[in-house]
Amino acid sequence: MQVMKQTIIANNSSVTEFILMGLTVQRELQVPLFVLFLLNYTATVVGNLSLMNLICLNSHLHTPMYFFIFNLSCVDFCYSFVCNPTMLRSFISEENTISYAGCMSQLFLFCFFANSESYLLTAMAYDRYVAICHPLQYTSVMSPMICGLLAFGSYFMGFAGAMTHTGFMIRLSFCNSNIINHYMCDIFPLLWISCSNTYVNELVSSAVVGTIIILSTVIIFVSYAMILSNILHMSSSKGWSKALGTCGSHIITVSLFYGSGLLAYVKPSSAETVGQGKFFSVFYTLVVPTLNPLIYSLRNKDVKLAVKKTMKRITS
Known part of the structure; x- marks a missing residue:
C-alpha cells in the first residue's frame, strides 16, 4: 500500500493525492478487463x-x-478521455494515484459532460416533438439560431452544475483516508472519505441532480406524450413507422443513460453501496458513449447513405 502524502496546513492534515482502487482488486480479472475496456475505449x-x-x-x-447528434457525439468523445484512462491504468498499475488538483479537475469535467449530455438529450426530445407534431413549422421553429441557443444552454447548464459540485467539494477536508473506492473521482466516493461535515454537499448534490432529472424528465415525457398523441391520430401506417423510427434511437439512448445514472446515484448509505455504485456507473460513463454512435447509425438510412457517399469519395 502506498504511503499517504500529507502537508500540514494550519495544524490540519490535508491529503495531496488520492489512491483509486479501480473497478476490481482481483488480479486474475485485471488483464482480461484491461483488454475489454481498451477495446471499448477504441470503439468509443x-x-x-x-x-x-x-x-x-x-x-x-x-x-x-x-x-x-453531432454535439452528443462530441460530448461522448470528450467524455471518454475523462474516465477511460484512469480505469485502464488501474488494471495495469499497482500505484494508481491521482493528485488532489487532478482529482478535482476530473470531477469537474465528469460532471460537465454528464450534465451537458443530459440537457442535450432533452433538447433532442424537443426537436423530435417539433418535427413530428409541427412538421410544416419545423424549419422556422428549429432555426440555426434556436438550435445554437439550445446547444449553448445545454453546455452552460452543464458548466453551472459542474462548478457547483466542484466548488462545494473543494471546501471539504480529506484527512483520514485518501483511498477512493472507485475508478475515478466521483461525488459520493469522495464524500464518503471526507473528514468534514458533508451534509451541505449532500443537500446541494441532491438539489443539482434532482433539478437535472426533474427538468429533463418532465420535458422528455411531455414531448413524447404529445408525439404519441399525434401518432395515434395518424391514419397511414407509413406515418406511424416514420415517426417511431425517428424517435426510437433517442428513446433507447435516454433509457440507457438515465436508467444507469439513477442506479448509480441513488444516495449511498454505506461503503458497500458506494462500491456497488461504481459498477452501475460503468454503463453511463463507458458503455453508453460507445453505443450511441451505433444506435444512431445502424438503422438510420441517412447515415448509411452518408457512409456510401464518403466511401465513394475515398475510393475515387
Missing part, C-alpha cells in the same frame, strides 16, 4: 469521431436533428 473514440466526420462532410445531414 472511433465511433464518435466517425459519426462527427460523417455529419460534417455530408450536406444532407446538416439538419437540426443531426446538429444535436
